[in-house]
Amino acid sequence: MAETHRILYIDNTPDVARLAYEALGGEAGFSVERAGTLAEGLERLKAGRYDAVLISPASLESVTASITPKTAAAPPNEHEKRLWNTLASLLEGCQIIGRDWRYLYINEAAAKHGRRSREELLGRTMPECYPGIEKTEMFSLLKRCMEGRTTHRVENEFVFPDGSSGCFELSIEPVPEGVFILSMDITERKRAEESIRRMNRALRAVSACNQTLVRTFDEQALLDVTCRTLAETAGYRLVWAGFAEENAARSVRPAAYAGNENGYLKNLRVSWDENDGGPVGTAIRTGKPSICRDADGEPKFAAWREETSKLGYRSFAAIPLKSGERMFGALNVYSDHPDAFDDDEIRLLCELADDLAYGIASERTRRAREKTEKALMESEARYRVLFESSAEGILIADAAGKKLVYANPAMRRMLGYTEDEIRQLSVCDIHPEDALPCVLADFDAQSRGEKTT
Template structure:
């Protein structure tokens, strides 16, 4: 059995060859002998059918050969082959499918004749080993062998397409793989309208046709590839010529000339581009074929050694040079397209060189100016630093010089108010006290804004009671509001923890400024303060949102942006009426921002304002906070022995009388030297040390005490000073003092110092 018979057998109907005696006898057994004339006619019909089918295969083969010779396009060739199979050879339908490597392993038609468009796409033909891939086309694509189906209606592999084939009159088919050297290009499938169509000579001719078609496609592809390559070469040549002609750089091709000893002695110009002509003023006609020595009129060819090295080694070079014969500067790139030749690209950079020289001169001038300006700037910075030091010294001196008498004024006024006095005198003293406190507030505001601007404010981080702070801060303001006939309300959200960690003093200052302004600028209606949880940017911290709403005079819209600036006041008769330094809100803004927050205002002129500020505080452990408060709540040790070093007699009298009224023993001295002598003579629980004193100041005296020059070297020393700028506290603590209290001090501040001194003595 031949290979072709093996290929056809699986998809072919059984066929009994003519002239087999055994089969013939078996077929005739038990049957009456037919008429010989009928047998002869049947045999003639059978032979005529075979001849007809062989003839159509011959026609197809012959026409295919002619098409292949004339073909110039592969897709058109395949369509023409399908057309000749139907129109010339007389087959029912023909199509060519291309296998895809998609998930379904589809066979996609690229040419078809004898069937409506779209049918083959819907037929779901595959070349995979599946239900839709076991037909002739799929099997041929998968195996690379021709496959015949002699009867579509009985072949089980054609079951998915049987009904459609019957409706279209397809009885048998042959699938012919088109095999090229590099693999399968597609499958040509042909359908006939009679069963058992593709046998014997017809089968062989169609298989040979498929081979010829595949060879033709291969040749066509080779011709197309060669034609494309030739076209690409022509295109490249045109592009290179266009590039050569349009280059913005001069281009010349040289060939190196060697002497009899094999040494380079000259080079000949082979070709130049238009830019060469424009830059050098030498025409292509004059340059081509000329030697460099003659063309450039130089003693020796320019840059011969460089060009010869490039031509011999093939290594490109790049350099800039000045060419004296033309008085021009050039940038040159040289490379070797082949051994013995060198191509040179060059640009005239004379203008650039001139610009570089001008730029160099300008840079030198600019550098001199920068150096001069740097000297001026350094002098200005030194002057600014000196001015800043002078400002700091001035503020420190002003602080000391103002706070010292203020401490005496407020302190002695407070002592006087504790005496039995006529009512009129008491009123006068209360006015003195109020005026002194107002003056102190102004002094504190000026010092605060200076410290904030200099970045010298350091916030404390201690536990405090939020509700106690709010109540203590707002109680005086509530009294002032009710005296003006205003309604005053305050609410603290119950969800807020009472114990907070932060600088309670600075928070009190901000709240006092904002709420105090609300009371000041409101003549009728209500002032309402609320405290609620706020959204902190840092999830590890607690946010507090304060809002102060009033029914006061309001703020014009064009002033809202500047209301928080230094010394800023609204320029209107209503605001001028209430006075003020214009520093309170600026200080509040600086402190709020230091606490990680923001402050803003909403207002309408004549209808009131709402000032809001959000701050962020560290979270606090409840137990630790309670313990801290309990420690603070301890009272000072009764009957403390206090050494007071103070040179100002009024402040000395005020402090002495106050401490004595509280039951403490006080010894007062006027300077640091006397303090040392007193400490050598007796033992004390506490030293209140003024910073600025004659003969020996507080810092010097403290250092001597700590070094053991005066009795108890560990005695609790408190700096009592009018120096209240940022850094003063740290300076005094650095000198060895235990605590710090600025003048003028209140009774509460003095009590706090005594508390801490008591705790110190208890730990010793």
């Protein structure tokens, strides 16, 4: 009968036999037993003989050690090799830290998570490899696990020496040698979640702004509410709107803002001239969004870097405000995270900027129309005063029907008619019949803009 190899599998997942069988490549000849906790597994080890032990903090991904009844000097058998190969080939990071904080074991995935090679890490302490790590919250959890033999599961953001960061899901388990760490890189997942959160906030902000655009008929109120809603609802660090001035400097004048401004706009000098390569001027000149994804690193933002760094502005988007083909300003949005604006978010901001620009243009058109109507009314009132007070008779007639429309008091006295009676008469009614051919000829000539004698 073929030899059966006993495997002790420490895991709280019910279907361990199938999972372990898959981990070992689907080979027969293995008998898998399960211990629900690490303490139970250690008790079984004291009482029985096992060819190998697999320890999983959460699921199959946490295969951590193999134990054989052979002496330490004995070479590993084929089954042990397969177990360690399985451990080394996992996509999840696996590492064992000794009680003196030295790396006793680390697979390629864990080394990749730390952006170091296995050779750089093995045999060295964590503080030697990552100076300052002992001051982090993650290291505090490792100490609690090491000293108190407690289990921890946590999501950790690790900042690398170059300033970049990655997010990892960690399972930290005490093992006889020290501490076992299972790590899973969740950076992309976190970025996707953050992108969804930003999009949801942006959607709420756009919806609220559109409600304002429908109900508000004051340009300054439109600007103020839009900036405030984006800052408060979408969570942007600073939002401001600026208008392109038609002066010699082609300056951009801030018209409204909301968020963490702290005097930034007071000292800001922005132009939409060709010589200004900043995002705001570029957006106004080109009519396209201009994005600074990393204010600390992009050359085109160098002139403002010192100030923006102090205020926590890490990325920035300038969206043009346009009426037809004419660019008249920009809506400018700052975030406290680098690379904060993806394509979907920029699309939403562009839609909002277009709606805001339409509202501003409509309000300006309405104000211009009201101004023109008021000027016309004032002009009519002035001319009416002149007509009414003139000592000379003035008569106005309709060119097409030759009906009398208006006669000033002097003319009404000359003709002997009241104002209502004048409106009932035509040109023919106030001239002698024998003079009508000449009068009508002159009237027609004047209505065509021709001079008469």
